[in-house]
Amino acid sequence: MMFAAVTAAVIAAMVLTLVRAFAGPSLYDRILAGNSFGTKTVILIGLMGFVTGRPDFLDIALLYALLNFASTIAILRFFSYRRSREEAA
Numbered sequence: 283m284m285f286a287a288v289t290a291a292v293i294a295a296m297v298l299t300l301v302r303a304f305a306g307p308s309l310y311d312r313i314l315a316g317n318s319f320g321t322k323t324v325i326l327i328g329l330m331g332f333v334t335g336r337p338d339f340l341d342i343a344l345l346y347a348l349l350n351f352a353s354t355i356a357i358l359r360f361f362s363y364r365r366s367r368e369e370a371a
Contacts, residue, residue: 285333292329296322313357320350 296319303315324347331339 285329289329292322292326309361313354317350317354
């Protein structure tokens with residue numbers, strides 16, 4: 283019962299994060315919301331692995347966390363370089 287409440291709370295937080303991602307006034311707000319959504323997804327995967335008794339899900343959650351971090355850094359660098367080129371022109 284407790285895990286159902288925690289899962290519902292995490293899903294509600296993910297929905298609020300999606301609302302922020304679509305309504306964000308700037309690009310960096312949207313990137314931060316995407317990173318936050320990925321972090322909540324990692325929490326949800328870990329929680330599901332604990333509930334089902336499958337420790338393999340924790341490995342998947344760690345891999346997803348690494349991909350989330352690397353993609354966020356890559357997106358920020360891409361837009362940083364694009365912005366510096368536009369200012370130089």
